[in-house]
Amino acid sequence: MTRTQPPQAPSRSRRLLLRLVAIIVALVVWHLFAIGPGSSSGFPTPADLLSEARDVVPTGEYWGNIATSVQTALLGLALATLVGLPLGLLIGSNEATRRSTQLVIDFGRTVPAIALLPLFLLLFGATRTLGVVLILVSAVWPVIIQTSYAVGQISPQLKRVGRAYHLSRWHRLRYIVAPSMFPFVFAGLRIAATISLLMAISSEFLGGTDGLGYLLLQAMQLNDVDRAFLFAFSAALLGLVLNLLFVLLQRRVLWWHSSVRTGDAL
Template sequence: MASLVGLRGVRAEGGGRRWRLNRIVSQIVAIVGALLLWQLVATTLTSEGTLPTPWSVGRALVGLWGTAAYWSALLTTLRAWAIGLLICSVVGVPVGLALGSSRVAMASTRWVIDFFRTIPTVALLPLLLLLFGATARMEITMIVLAAIWPIIIQSIYSVSQIEPLLKWVVRVFRFSVLDRARFLWVPSIALMVSTGLRLSATMALLMAISAEYIGGAPGLGSELVRMQTTLQRPEVYAYAVTAGLLGVAINVVIGRLQRRVLCWHPSIREGH
C-alpha cells in the first residue's frame, strides 16, 4: 500500500512537471508568434519608419539601458507606485474590514463607494494639476484615488464570507482578540484581501504611467512623451515595452508572494 501511494505521488509530480513545461513552451511560442506578427506588420503593412521593427526597438532598449535618464525614470515610477500602493493598503484594508463588519455601515456607504469608484480618475487630473502641479504628489494622489477601491471592496466582501458558525464558536469559547485574529480573521480574509492588493497593484502602475504621460510628472511616462516629441520612434516603443515588462514583473512577483505566504490556503494548494 505504501509503495502504491508513493507511485501515485511520483506520477502526480511528473504530471505537474509536464504541465509546467507545456505551459512554458506555449508561452514562448505565443511570444515568438507575437514578435513575428509585429515584424510582418512593420515591414509590409505600414509605411517605412512609422512602426519600428522588434529588432530596432530591442536595440533602442539596450541603448537606453546605458543612460542615467532611463534608470532615473524607472526608479521614479517605481517609487511613486510603491508609495501609492502602500497608502492604499494602509487605508483601504482597515476601512474595508470596518465597513464589512457592520451591516448598517455597509448598507449606508454602498452607494457612496459605487459612485466614487466609477469616476474616471483621469477626469480629475486637471483639478489635481491645479492643486499640486506636475509633481510626484499629484501622481501619488491619482494612484490612491484609482487603486484604493479594489482593496476596500475585497476587504468588505472578505468579512461577509466568514462562516457564521465560526463566529459563533469564537464567541462561545471566548477567544482573545489575538486568537480571533489568528484563527478566524486572517485565514478567512487573507485570500480576498491579497487578491484586491494584486488588482490594485496593476491599477496603481497604470495610473502612475498615465499621470506621467498626461500630467507631466517625472517618470517613464514623461520620458516617453519626450521621445515622442523628438520623433524617436524606436525609443518611444522601448519605453512602452519597459512599462509593459514592469507590469508583468509586478504581477508575477505579487503572485509568487501570494502563493508563498498563503501556501496553507486550500485554493492555493489546489492550484498547485
C-alpha cells in the same frame, strides 16, 4: 460503471513550452505587421526595438526614471492599502454599514482619476504628490471592495466557534478573519498594484514630472517612434514584474490555500 477521471493539469515543462510558443507566435505576428501594414506609420519591428534598447537601457537616465515611477507607484499603493484595509474591515464587519455605503463605493470606483488631474494639478502642481494622490483615489477602491467582501463572506459557523471558545478580538482577527480574507485581499492588492503603476506613469506623462511617463512624453514630442515603443514596452514589463512579485508574495503567505497549491494563483 466506469468512473471518469478529472483532467490533469499540464506539467510545468509543458506550460513553459506553451508560453514560449505563444511568445514566438506573438513576435512573428508583430514582425509581419511592422513590415506590412504598419510600415507606413513607422511601426518598429522587434529587431528595431532591440536595437533601440541597446542604446537606451544601459543609460542612468533610463533606470533613474524607472526607479522614480516604481517609487511613486509603491508609495501610492502603500497609502491605498493603509486606507483601504481598515475601511474594508469596518464596512464588511457590519451588514447595515455595507448596505449604507454601497452607493458611495459604487460611485467612487467609477469616477476616473484622470478626470481629476486638472484639479490635482492646481492643488499639488507637477510633483510626485500629484501621482501619489491620483494613485490613492484610484487604487483604494479594489482594496476596500475585496476586503469588505472577504469579511462579509466569513462563515457564521466560524464566528460562533470563536465566541464559543471565548477568543479575544485579536485572536478572532488572527485565526478566523485573516485566513478567510487574505485570498480576497491579495486579489484586490494585485488589481490595485496594476492601477498604481498605470496612474504613476499617466501622471508623469500628463503632468510632466520625472519618470517613465515623462520619457514617453519626450519621445512622442520628438516623434521618435522607436523610443516611444521602447518606453511603452518597458511600462508593460514593469507591470508584469510587479504582478509576478505579488504572485510570489501570495504563494509565500497563502502556501496553505488551495489556489496556491494547485497553481491557480497565477
